[in-house]
Amino acid sequence: MPISEEVLTPVRAAAQAAADKLATNIVAFDVSEQLAITDVFIIASARNERQVGAVVDGVEEALLKDGVKPVRREGDRENRWVLLDYIDFVVHVQHTEERSLYNLERLWKDCPQIELGIDLPEQPETDPFEDELDNW
Incomplete structure (x- = not known):
């Protein structure tokens, strides 16, 4: 059974919020046939711990606006x-x-990937704070 639009709307909003905080490699899988506890896994990467926190906060804030x-x-x-x-x-x-290391995509490769249709902001080539730390 396909994922309902009621679920896909916040999934896409979460993915867009992650992209807005410069998360990379954002993918979503329909795991509804394999798991009884959830329908979709969203996976996103961040370059460092601070960015992980920023992405998580951005996703939470965006979805809280929608209740x-x-x-x-x-x-x-x-x-x-x-x-x-x-x-x-689950995000x-x-x-x-x-x-x-954990390569969740490999674990869920047999699950259909969900088209997110997100706008990806331009990614910086390097971490903008790296040079500052080197010169500190």
Whole structure:
């Protein structure tokens, strides 16, 4: 059974909010046939722990404007892999190292990928704060 528009609307809003905070490699999978606990997994990467936190906060703020609140938030102490559970969908924001190590796409490769239709802002070539830290 296809994912309802009632679920897809906040999924796309979450993906766009992640993109607005410069998350990369944003994908979503329809896991409804494999899992009884949720319908969609969204996965996004961030370059460092601060950006992971910013992406998570951006997703939460964007969805709160639409009255959608997570029932659970995990992993925000270390900001290496933060999970936001919205029951119908789960947002995974991972540091690029965790994303590479755990490779969730490989685990869910048999699930249909959801077209998100998000506008991606231009990504900086490097971390703008890297040079400042080197010169500090």
